[in-house]
Amino acid sequence: MPPIRVGVIGCGAIAQIMHLPYLRELDDRFEITAICDLSPSLLAYIGDRYAVPRRYRDHHELIADPGVDAVLILSGGDHASVVIEALRAGRHVLCExxxxxxxxxxxAVAAAQAECSARLLMGYSVAFDPAVEAIRGELAGWERLDYVSLQICNPENTATYAHLDVRSFPDTPDWARGATSLLDDSNPVMGQIESVIGSTPDAAMAQAFFTLHGSCIHETYTLRLLLGEEPEIIDARAWDQGRCVAMTVRYPDEVVVQQSWIFNHGLIDYRQALVVVGGSKRLEAHWPSPYHPSAPTRFQVREMQDEAVIARTVQASYEESFKLELLHFHDVCCGRAQPLHNARHAVLDTAHLNRAAQLVHQNMV
Known part of the structure; x- marks a missing residue:
């Protein structure tokens, strides 16, 4: 079978660090035939580096290109309209x-997905980490779960990938690189936030909303995979001008979870830690920075054996989750698999995060 011809919308940091290199590595499965970005300089740089023949500044033109079979949507912001347009054009979609x-x-995306032959895979990269499936298997054998915490301490993103060759250029529009105020009248998301919380957001609330949807989303779908769907949020709060968020959530079987995302000022040391307590067992997992390709996730299980505490360490794989995600996407495009994470899951996660935003807003007032 010939390679899937892909168009990439958005050539920023995550595209440069993960998607583009792995697309090139998997050249027996994918061919990068078109790219799109708002920066003419970045478009030229990426196009030359990856020898991409067709380069667009307008995503409508890329989607309409008959030489594109599938689209990777890697730009920031709300992707719903772009996904719907691509699906209706018959393009399979991997959406960040x-x-x-x-x-x-x-x-609306779920409805479009249902009526189209093209398929949508949500870019839930952490879900493809082999450690997540290994942890699911471990917890399935436990008699009970009593408490779970999942915490991310995140420094400024650019600091965590400063060692990598990631290019950006000043001809990117200010709003696209976050150089304008969140409350700028031209920011279309402000109306969406207002529809969720019921009033016009201030800067702290707007930032908290973006922290939830842009960052806490990783914790949200990971916990959904491990513990079940449609949890109840008991409390949610934000501080540090919305850059830090914490939630208390009750999952099926009365499992209580403390979930937090913390902006770690000045400390260039990413930390994502999961702790699960159940009866006489405790599991602790630590994820590496998502900007360190192929760095493995490890977890340790402690339990009693006679009167001794036994610790067992598991390192599931060195396989990079972004690469495994692309391999699955290829199977989806070829009709060999159904998307593991689709619009139905995005509906659940969006509803969950918006309920958290409502509680954050109530606690701010």
């Missing part, structure tokens, strides 16, 4: 998080 900021938009 978040899909959108409102449940109505997520349901």
């Amino acid at each position: 998080k978040p899909l959108t900021y409102t449940v109505a938009n997520a349901r």
